[in-house]
Amino acid sequence: MGKPPTIADVASLAGVHKATASRALNPRTSDQVNAKTARRVLMAAKRLGYQPNALARSLRTNRSATLGVLIPDLTNPLFPLVVRGIEDTIGAHGYTALLANTDNDPLRTQTQFDALLSRKVDGFLIASAMRDDPLLTRVAEQGIPVVLINRTTDAPLFPAVTGDDEAGVATAVEHLVGLGHRHIAHLSGPATVSTGLVRAQAFHHAIAAHSLPEVVVECASYSESAGAAAASCLLEEHPETTAILAGNDMIALGVLQALSERGLDCPREISLIGFNDMLFVDKLTPPLTTVHVPHHRLGAEAAQLLLDQLAGADSTPKRVSLPLRLVVRGSTGSAC
Amino acid sequence: MGKPPTIADVASLAGVHKATASRALNPRTSDQVNAKTARRVLMAAKRLGYQPNALARSLRTNRSATLGVLIPDLTNPLFPLVVRGIEDTIGAHGYTALLANTDNDPLRTQTQFDALLSRKVDGFLIASAMRDDPLLTRVAEQGIPVVLINRTTDAPLFPAVTGDDEAGVATAVEHLVGLGHRHIAHLSGPATVSTGLVRAQAFHHAIAAHSLPEVVVECASYSESAGAAAASCLLEEHPETTAILAGNDMIALGVLQALSERGLDCPREISLIGFNDMLFVDKLTPPLTTVHVPHHRLGAEAAQLLLDQLAGADSTPKRVSLPLRLVVRGSTGSAC
DNA sequence: GACGATAACGCAATCGATTGCAGCCACGCA
DNA sequence: TGCGTGGCTGCAATCGATTGCGTTATCGTC
Incomplete structure (x- = not known):
């Protein structure tokens, strides 16, 4: 019921400095600390049920492992599937999606976008683009990674994944x-x-x-x-x-x-x-x-493109166009 | 294209200390600063397009103005409407929803929950409860505000909003x-x-x-x-x-x-x-x-309950039961 | 036994904002 | 002139984690 343990708690339980605990806990830097010490830190962390404070980490590293997703209308059954594609892809890379409904409303879009931005998302997946979107042209200037889904802008500002x-x-x-x-x-x-x-x-x-x-x-x-x-x-x-x-x-x-x-x-x-x-x-x-x-793939490919961009791949705004296929059911028949 | 402006930038442009800028920008404390100075700060903020860093703020205040929402299956058209109810309610109070799909999978639920927790959400709206949910009993001990939606636990751990x-x-x-x-x-x-x-x-x-x-x-x-x-x-x-x-x-x-x-x-x-x-x-x-x-209302009422709780109302876990009504369409007929 | 190399770890600054406390100034009043 | 009062503002600590750099310990070598 007390406050959740911080890295300082872990460190003192393990008898080391915060810095050492931090390095031990991070796979990328754990080879900078003695294997024995590292184990002690890990044990201490487990004992306390330590969960790193993502806010503090992001503040320091300037990366949040969070992606903003702008959806025009979540109640359209098309989009939940896209979202699933996104989540499946980014989840495997340790990223989390922050969803926002824009309702096709420019003002609401702006608000939601700002909210996500102030939470320092690392990039955006945007399915609500208008052809001439004032928001997006402004975003392009900011230099934050963006991938468009389904809809594109007239100006080739961003990479995009659409259907053919x-x-x-x-x-x-x-x-x-x-x-x-x-x-x-x-x-x-x-x-x-x-x-x-x-x-x-x-x-x-x-x-x-x-x-x-x-x-x-x-x-x-x-x-x-x-x-x-x-x-x-x-x-x-x-x-x-x-x-x-x-x-x-x-x-x-x-x-x-x-x-x-x-x-x-x-x-x-x-x-x-x-x-x-x-x-x-x-x-x-x-x-x-x-x-x-292919809804799921639409989200998945877009997410992958964004991840690539975040990983530092070239950011030439390429456009991916997914193959579509006609599903013939009962609503079409021969002309009389 | 440079880094976004911080409050220090605003302060120096306005010729005041960060602290003063902070107070001027915050409606709750803006009466602690001279009206003239406040205006200068506001102007400076506008000029720079200043957006407060939500991470830094949350780190300091221990409040994120973010609520975690756990949905068992977003592709079920029921839930997007619930989400809309939630967003409509909390948005008016300056809160943002962090959505997570659990897929009815305990492991995934755990992961998602931890991710939200480490992002220091102020509370949870959970629509994925199982009757005997190990996660939830652990959460109850942590003392973080939770409201259940649609599904409840056997033990009356949390307030809940369900249909009758x-x-x-x-x-x-x-x-x-x-x-x-x-x-x-x-x-x-x-x-x-x-x-x-x-x-x-x-x-x-x-x-x-x-x-x-x-x-x-x-x-x-x-x-x-x-x-x-x-x-x-x-x-x-x-x-x-x-x-x-x-x-x-x-x-x-x-x-x-x-x-x-x-x-x-x-x-x-x-x-x-x-x-x-x-x-x-x-x-x-x-x-x-x-x-x-009433999907929308389900989300809205639950959100309101959570907001009340965050605002410090009594936290006796009350259960709200919304009236349901039968909609007679074509799939029922008289017995032969 | 001295010296350099290397591994392991600690120190302290840093990210950006909030806030308790203290300082300053002006003003009023005795 | 001295002192209290109150309004503004600045100082510095703080939130929790990361990281460049410096320090210590250890070992090997000549």
Whole structure:
């Protein structure tokens, strides 16, 4: 119940100076002390249940073995998996993740970021980047290591790990065309984030390659409600549409809702493809055809990149693009 | 790009001693310094973009304004919402949450806990408690403030915020009985966690009150696969079953899977009730009837309790039990 | 027996902020 | 003029660990 033991307690129990105890306890420096003494110190530490004070250590060493993770929305089932990938990777290297929800809110992002910064995290993994992110340009100047996840900035400020959206969209469109669809619409994510823009551009290319009419409606956000609103608008203005490529699975959920409201059957009357393959979309009715993103690996690779950078590798901002694959389920069918 | 400014930089720019700068910057002590000087310091701080070093502060004050949060499984959509409740509450009081996934693994829990402890969190919010948790009994001795969420320990070591499982199960059973079911089975969660046990006991009482036969199969974990396994076993041994109360929604998902494998229709042949009302279960086919748990409030109330405790309120371990309500959707129907 | 080399360890500064205590100054009052 | 009072501010210790540098002890060698 008393205060937790400090290294001074360990040292005096072992009959040595704090400095010696410190060296004995640290694997990196333990060869600077006599093996016998080291054992005594170790025993003493065990006896007292000594746990080093991470704060004090970080203050002195200027390294916290902690990484800040910025997530736009933890309630989107996509991100917990990414987080797992991060934790699995950094945990093995003795790092801990400090999670923060930004809620896609710039102010909140700023606050959270500052909180992490003042806790002296060694680097950041950021999944909440906007294409033109004032925060990130400021961060770039600070020189603190950052790796972007899933979303990138327009300016190539940082290394990033993303899915190969280009290819993902292409195969999705291919699939729909193969089923005979000629009126394919895209409900894009917000153009303020890179995934929204990139997927819309990819859609443009894929559609143009088949000389089909291009219809795109931009959603206000990656959410079910925004998806539903956009879908309503689309169905109103383009009743000829027979297939929809959603900007992500949340938007696809909104589409399903809009469809059922209008009594349109999916996939008989309208085919639908999502993006991300998040948890549970295989349990919808119909099970959602979607572009699978390797969430866990997304986090893991990004974490690895950051660890490399912290270990002093070259910091040329390379961009890693992970292969995506289309998972065909029940929400797509042949055009009537 | 140079090192971030310290309070010494601010002080020298303002032409005062560090101590004065410190007092000027801290609202609690700023009345100890001349208003004019205080303004000078504030200006200097702003000019330099000064951010206090939280590590140094915590080291000195022995308070970190950080709370540790232990989550058994972040990928269960239940918990992100709880986390949001926590963050919303503590954020308003200047606290930050340090999240850790325990994966329901005692070793990992221990590791994560130690990591948080060595970072000197001011208290813990623990959603991963086991009924007889060696970690927690040790923690209780340390005297660090803890509030349990959702799950409790057998020994009343800590305050806790849970759902009123008793009443929740009762109304669920009531609902099924009202639909004419007489062969109701319970697929309980693991008896090693309080929710598993409490709901099973509540089921026992509710069934006994109606003098119905009691069938309970315990699942190995709160997971879809364990639920499916238990459901198979149940349907094998008790084919007369017409209704199932699942220990939680994940288990219910497993049940749905087992049912569809056997070609049994829900709700026509078997009715099913889940527990938690987690994200997306309203989108299943059939939409799941389930007991709604106020996730956000669960986290918020627990956080408030912890904050109270930190603010020095009495620490008599009170237990808060939040009202639950049955959400009737499509997975329950009248017995044939 | 003196000297240099090497291993083992102790000393004290340091990281950045907080805070009890003491000093200083100005002012008021006798 | 002397003294008390109170408002501001500075000094220095402190939190717990790390680390450059200096000191001591030990041993081998000539």
